[in-house]
Amino acid sequence: MSKSWGESVATHRHAVRDAIKNATWSLVHEHGATGVSMSRIADRVEISRATLYRYFSDVDSILVEWHADKIHSHVTQLRQAADGIGDPVERLTAVLTCYATIAGGEPRGGELATLLHQGAHLAQAEQQVLDLFTELLASAAQAGAVRSDVPPAELARYCLYALAAADDPARPRSGLVRVVLAGLRP
Structure with missing residues (x-):
């Protein structure tokens, strides 16, 4: 794997993590801490729940x-x-x-x-x-x-x-x- 490919994958993963965290915080403000689910987060970020669980457990x-x-x-x-x-x-x-x-x-x-x-x-x-x-x-x-x-x-x-x-x-x-x-x- 070339260095630039590896960097782009790492950059993408970092961007997805940031999108997940920001979407979660936004959902907490909209629905309260108990009103946020992994499904809602996945929908907000427009990723599958399986992808979301690769990044975070809960x-x-x-x-x-x-x-x-x-x-x-x-x-x-x-x-x-x-x-x-x-x-x-x-x-x-x-x-x-x-x-x-x-x-x-x-x-x-x-x-x-x-x-x-x-x-x-x-x-x-x-x-x-x-x-x-x-x-x-x-x-x-x-x-x-x-x-x-x-x-x-x-x-x-x-x-x-x-x-x-x-x-x-x-x-x-x-x-x-x-x-x-x-x-x-x-």
């Missing part, structure tokens, strides 16, 4: 992989929010604001949130966010802009949980970010 596995992809995208967004900003406080503010916006759009309760907010993919992503926050807080503490009497790793957890706790996705997050930043001042 609806839950599709949603978990979709969520893992989404988390990876969010971590990338957070890192990009810090890019090109020299001032440590401005960099921290940009990342905290970005995180608050992302956290405000996540599912909060119910069966879907329970399914999505478990497993190794979530713990790994949370650790990446904590590491990023810790790095930013240490830099801001060295500049004298945030408190140094509490270790940066503890402040990172404070930021993560305080910003994730807001429960009204319709409200702007800027006020909450200001409150969190006030708690970080020396």
Whole structure:
């Protein structure tokens, strides 16, 4: 098999996986988590159920992989929010604001949130966010802009949980970010 043929097959498989995940998420929004079946997904993607089962064993596995992809995208967004900003406080503010916006759009309760907010993919992503926050807080503490009497790793957890706790996705997050930043001042 030529390299280009192998790449095109891999590209096709990746595209089918993405189509399946996106169709599933769309169906969840239309019918709720319990209203989605493998048959509905296959129909939406216009593939056979046999083909669908070659990619995923059940609806839950599709949603978990979709969520893992989404988390990876969010971590990338957070890192990009810090890019090109020299001032440590401005960099921290940009990342905290970005995180608050992302956290405000996540599912909060119910069966879907329970399914999505478990497993190794979530713990790994949370650790990446904590590491990023810790790095930013240490830099801001060295500049004298945030408190140094509490270790940066503890402040990172404070930021993560305080910003994730807001429960009204319709409200702007800027006020909450200001409150969190006030708690970080020396």
